[in-house]
Amino acid sequence: MKAHERITSAIRGAAAGGEPALVAYLTAGFPQRADFAAHLEAIAGAADVVEIGVPFTDPMADGVTIQRASLAALAQGVTLKWILAEVARLEDLRTPLLLMSYLNPLLAFGVSELAESAARAGISGFIVPDLPLDESHELQAALAAEGIALVQMVTPVTEPQRLAALCAGSQGFVYAVTMTGTTGRNVAVPDEVIAYLERVRASSPLPVCAGFGIRSRAQVERLRGHVDGVVVGSALVEVLERGEDPARWLRELRGR
Amino acid sequence: MSVAALPETQGLLEALIAGQLPDARGRFGPFGGRYVPETLIPPLERLARGVREHLHAREFQAELAAQLTSWVGRPTALTHAARLSGRWGAQLWLKREDLAHTGAHKINNAIGQALLARRLGARRIVAETGAGQHGVASAAACARLGLPCTVYMGAVDMERQAPNVGRMRLLGATVVPVTSGDRTLRAAIDEALRDWVSDPLGTYYLLGSVVGPHPYPYLVRELQAVIGREARAQMLAATGRLPDAVIACVGGGSNSIGAFHAFLADGAVEIIGVEAGGRSPKLGDNAATVAYGRPGVLHGTYSMLLQDADGQVQETHSVSAGLDYPGVGPEHALLAAIGRVRYETASDAESLAGVRALSEYEGILPAIESAHALAAAERWARAHPGGTVLVCLSGRGDKDMPTLQQTLLAAPAS
Numbered sequence: 214m215k216a217h218e219r220i221t222s223a224i225r226g227a228a229a230g231g232e233p234a235l236v237a238y239l240t241a242g243f244p245q246r247a248d249f250a251a252h253l254e255a256i257a258g259a260a261d262v263v264e265i266g267v268p269f270t271d272p273m274a275d276g277v278t279i280q281r282a283s284l285a286a287l288a289q290g291v292t293l294k295w296i297l298a299e300v301a302r303l304e305d306l307r308t309p310l311l312l313m314s315y316l317n318p319l320l321a322f323g324v325s326e327l328a329e330s331a332a333r334a335g336i337s338g339f340i341v342p343d344l345p346l347d348e349s350h351e352l353q354a355a356l357a358a359e360g361i362a363l364v365q366m367v368t369p370v371t372e373p374q375r376l377a378a379l380c381a382g383s384q385g386f387v388y389a390v391t392m393t394g395t396t397g398r399n400v401a402v403p404d405e406v407i408a409y410l411e412r413v414r415a416s417s418p419l420p421v422c423a424g425f426g427i428r429s430r431a432q433v434e435r436l437r438g439h440v441d442g443v444v445v446g447s448a449l450v451e452v453l454e455r456g457e458d459p460a461r462w463l464r465e466l467r468g469r
Numbered sequence: 470m471s472v473a474a475l476p477e478t479q480g481l482l483e484a485l486i487a488g489q490l491p492d493a494r495g496r497f498g499p500f501g502g503r504y505v506p507e508t509l510i511p512p513l514e515r516l517a518r519g520v521r522e523h524l525h526a527r528e529f530q531a532e533l534a535a536q537l538t539s540w541v542g543r544p545t546a547l548t549h550a551a552r553l554s555g556r557w558g559a560q561l562w563l564k565r566e567d568l569a570h571t572g573a574h575k576i577n578n579a580i581g582q583a584l585l586a587r588r589l590g591a592r593r594i595v596a597e598t599g600a601g602q603h604g605v606a607s608a609a610a611c612a613r614l615g616l617p618c619t620v621y622m623g624a625v626d627m628e629r630q631a632p633n634v635g636r637m638r639l640l641g642a643t644v645v646p647v648t649s650g651d652r653t654l655r656a657a658i659d660e661a662l663r664d665w666v667s668d669p670l671g672t673y674y675l676l677g678s679v680v681g682p683h684p685y686p687y688l689v690r691e692l693q694a695v696i697g698r699e700a701r702a703q704m705l706a707a708t709g710r711l712p713d714a715v716i717a718c719v720g721g722g723s724n725s726i727g728a729f730h731a732f733l734a735d736g737a738v739e740i741i742g743v744e745a746g747g748r749s750p751k752l753g754d755n756a757a758t759v760a761y762g763r764p765g766v767l768h769g770t771y772s773m774l775l776q777d778a779d780g781q782v783q784e785t786h787s788v789s790a791g792l793d794y795p796g797v798g799p800e801h802a803l804l805a806a807i808g809r810v811r812y813e814t815a816s817d818a819e820s821l822a823g824v825r826a827l828s829e830y831e832g833i834l835p836a837i838e839s840a841h842a843l844a845a846a847e848r849w850a851r852a853h854p855g856g857t858v859l860v861c862l863s864g865r866g867d868k869d870m871p872t873l874q875q876t877l878l879a880a881p882a883s
Contacts, residue, residue: 270782271655271767273662274506280649292779316504316766321780343504343766347494366507370669375510390508 215360234442242291338362495683559850573864591673599654600791601633603677678721679798682769693727745787746814
């Protein structure tokens with residue numbers, strides 16, 4: 214099975230029982246660099262897919278929580294090289310891993326080397342929030358050579374024609390931003406968001422995961438049946454920041 | 470990037486002169502483009518359509534021309550700096566953007582984009598500001614057109630440009646202090662983008678320089694190109710010939726692109742952009758992006774960038790808030806790569822000396838930003854006795870009084 218298919222299959226498998234799959238995000242090296250491997254293992258044990266955030270100085274699609282986490286990780290010397298080395302050391306992680314990174318750290322690493330290094334570390338996919346489909350050809354081609362996914366995002370303001378192109382161009386899953394805005398704000402899930410998610414699902418051959426602003430069991434219940442998975446980011450980062458058990462929090466989110 | 474890295478140098482310059490750049494993807498050769506979250510694609514597409522439809526249409530141009538004449542005070546004067554010419558050994562001419570309404574070239578762009586925003590049905594305007602000049606210009610343009618305006622400004626800049634904060638508030642704008650990141654222009658742009666992402670279709674982002682995602686570098690250049698068009702005609706009228714050199718300061722690069730554009734086809738005219746050399750050439754001690762940066766992506770555009778080996782954007786230093794930015798417009802990156810514009814640096818100290826010289830010899834207190842260009846002009850003049858040099862005096866220095874109190878006025882007079 215190719216790496217990107219592992220993501221799709223993990224989400225479909227988890228969602229088969231009716232509950233949305235759980236895609237969990239952590240900023241690598243936050244709050245403490247020394248705890249990264251332990252946090253990653255704990256989260257991978259409780260989630261279906263893990264997104265590892267590569268810190269960047271100017272995370273323009275993220276809210277204050279992830280911005281703060283990114284700067285704190287950078288202050289501890291966290292780099293993409295270090296993350297890949299740490300991840301490569303962890304064996305037997307059956308949960309597919311994605312890297313979520315802004316484009317510039319990837320360009321600095323070198324797009325041609327990136328795919329191979331990521332594959333060696335066992336990374337199954339990438340999310341690059343400031344790389345629109347129109348500019349993504351080079352990275353997408355490099356990653357595809359290793360079977361690695363480049364996940365595309367869609368938003369409530371995306372026009373129908375573009376929505377179709379994004380869904381067709383994505384691998385792994387389609388990341389449906391549930392609100393316009395940056396990450397981390399709590400949001401009640403209104404009817405039009407449900408309608409939007411249904412629209413995305415109708416366009417997408419891949420599973421659809423909803424993200425941005427998801428932090429409560431009530432929201433997950435509301436989304437059940439309308440999405441294949443939910444992405445939790447800022448709320449989980451805050452759990453780690455408070456020193457609480459991420460696995461337990463994720464289980465509560467699943468209603469277990 | 471060296472000239473050799475771009476084999477089609479002549480072709481790219483010709484395309485730029487012919488108005489073919491940016492291309493349909495927003496590229497200036499390899500630079501530019503649109504690197505933004507998906508949420509911003511619809512408003513950027515809408516803006517690009519609006520620019521295509523209105524910017525060069527007769528009706529919009531007439532509306533803009535009327536505002537530029539009756540409200541901004543254009544054309545701005547061309548001044549012969551007779552006493553400094555005598556001291557420096559070459560004829561120094563100043564394009565007086567400091568005389569434009571609100572005290573800097575920023576108003577050319579602000580009123581143009583505010584007119585466009587109104588046409589596109591925007592409910593509110595957000596803007597970022599470094600030195601405060603773009604914030605003041607945006608606040609003024611929004612007041613003029615009756616649009617609500619929110620300006621994001623780094624906390625560090627609010628302190629060193631305090632007079633401009635009060636001006637913005639008097640002009641009816643909401644000024645939001647930015648305490649995240651480096652608390653200067655770059656963090657303010659991050660925050661303005663976040664605001665825009667929250668309401669992409671109702672909010673218009675009035676970006677202040679030739680940076681950011683397509684179509685901003687193009688839109689802002691077109692609105693600032695009036696500087697060079699006027700200056701070129703004024704130089705011909707005043708001296709009967711073109712200057713030997715044109716010099717302007719470069720932060721994001723809007724006054725310089727505006728000044729340079731009309732001269733790109735004049736092969737005999739040397740064009741020099743002056744970046745903030747700060748305290749030293751060391752990373753973090755300056756804001757000289759073309760001089761010391763490498764290509765990368767920040768704030769939606771692929772251009773030169775002050776960054777470390779891991780692609781993290783570096784904090785910058787300059788005595789002038791308006792130049793204190795780790796990126797530069799993609800068109801400058803191209804002009805540097807093809808060698809049409811030479812980029813130099815002027816240090817904090819050289820620029821402050823430029824403030825003193827222009828104040829004492831010509832009775833003009835320039836912005837510290839603009840004084841970077843004066844420092845380079847002095848170097849050029851001393852190396853080219855008898856030559857003629859045109860400097861874009863991008864803004865006035867009143868806003869810099871807090872900084873000048875701590876520097877020039879704190880030191881014993883020479």
